[in-house]
Amino acid sequence: SQWGEENLQALSIQEGEDVTMNCSYKTYTTVVHWYRQDSGRGPALIILIRSNEREKRSGRLRATLDTSSQSSSLSITAAQCEDTAVYFCATDRGMGYKLTFGTGTSLLVDP
Amino acid sequence: NAGVIQTPRHKVTGKGQEATLWCEPISGHSAVFWYRQTIVQGLEFLTYFRNQAPIDDSGMPKERFSAQMPNQSHSTLKIQSTQPQDSAVYLCASSLWGVSYEQYFGPGTRLTVL
Numbered sequence: 576s577q578w579g580e581e582n583l584q585a586l587s588i589q590e591g592e593d594v595t596m597n598c599s600y601k602t603y604t605t606v607v608h609w610y611r612q613d614s615g616r617g618p619a620l621i622i623l624i625r626s627n628e629r630e631k632r633s634g635r636l637r638a639t640l641d642t643s644s645q646s647s648s649l650s651i652t653a654a655q656c657e658d659t660a661v662y663f664c665a666t667d668r669g670m671g672y673k674l675t676f677g678t679g680t681s682l683l684v685d686p
Numbered sequence: 687n688a689g690v691i692q693t694p695r696h697k698v699t700g701k702g703q704e705a706t707l708w709c710e711p712i713s714g715h716s717a718v719f720w721y722r723q724t725i726v727q728g729l730e731f732l733t734y735f736r737n738q739a740p741i742d743d744s745g746m747p748k749e750r751f752s753a754q755m756p757n758q759s760h761s762t763l764k765i766q767s768t769q770p771q772d773s774a775v776y777l778c779a780s781s782l783w784g785v786s787y788e789q790y791f792g793p794g795t796r797l798t799v800l
Contacts, residue, residue: 606787617690617791617792617793617794618777618791619791620788665729672734673742673744674731675731676729677728678728
C-alpha cells in the first residue's frame with residue numbers, strides 16, 4: 576500500500592488477474608484522486624471518489640473510500656498489459672485544490 | 687484539444703545558470719498548478735494560480751524559484767542560479783475552477799542541472 580508520503584510498492588501480475596492497490600492518508604480529504612503515470616508522461620486522472628462516496632466504478636476500475644480508516648483502494652479487474660504503469664493516490668487535505676500525492680504503486684502486467 | 691503543453695520537454699543547464707519552463711494550460715481552464723517530481727521526494731506541489739492570480743505558493747522554495755502567469759494562455763516557472771538538487775521533472779496541470787479540481791497534467795519538463 577502507499578501512504579501519503581512514502582513506500583513505493585511494486586506489483587507484478589499476469590494478464591487477466593485482478594489486482595488491488597491500497598492508499599492510506601493521514602489527514603482529512605474531501606476527495607481521493609487516482610492517477611496513472613506512464614513512463615515519460617504526466618499523471619492522468621483515472622478515477623475520483625468523493626468523501627461522501629464509498630465506491631466508484633469506471634469500466635474495469637473500482638475505487639473505494641473509507642473515511643473512518645482514512646484509506647482508499649483501487650482495483651483493476653482482468654488486468655491487461657496496457658495497465659502497466661505507476662498508480663498514485665492523491666488527497667486534497669480539505670483544501671480542494673492542493674493535491675498531496677502518495678509515493679505510488681508500480682504495476683507490471685505480464686502477458 | 688491538445689491538452690496541457692509544456693516546453694521544453696528536456697532542458698540541461700550548468701550550475702548557476704537560469705532555467706525558464708513554459709506551460710500552456712487547456713483552453714478555458716482557469717486554474718494552473720506546478721508540481722515537481724523526483725525519485726526521492728515524489729510528486730510535490732509548488733504553486734497555484736487561479737484566473738492568472740497567484741493563490742498559493744507554499745511549495746515553492748523561497749529562494750531562486752518564481753512563477754508567473756502573465757495571461758490565461760501561459761505560465762512560466764523560472765529557476766535562477768540552478769543547482770544540481772533542482773534536477774527533477776517539473777509538471778504543469780490545469781483544471782476548471784470548482785469542478786472537483788480534476789487536474790490535467792502536461793508531459794512535464796525534465797530539468798537536468800550539471
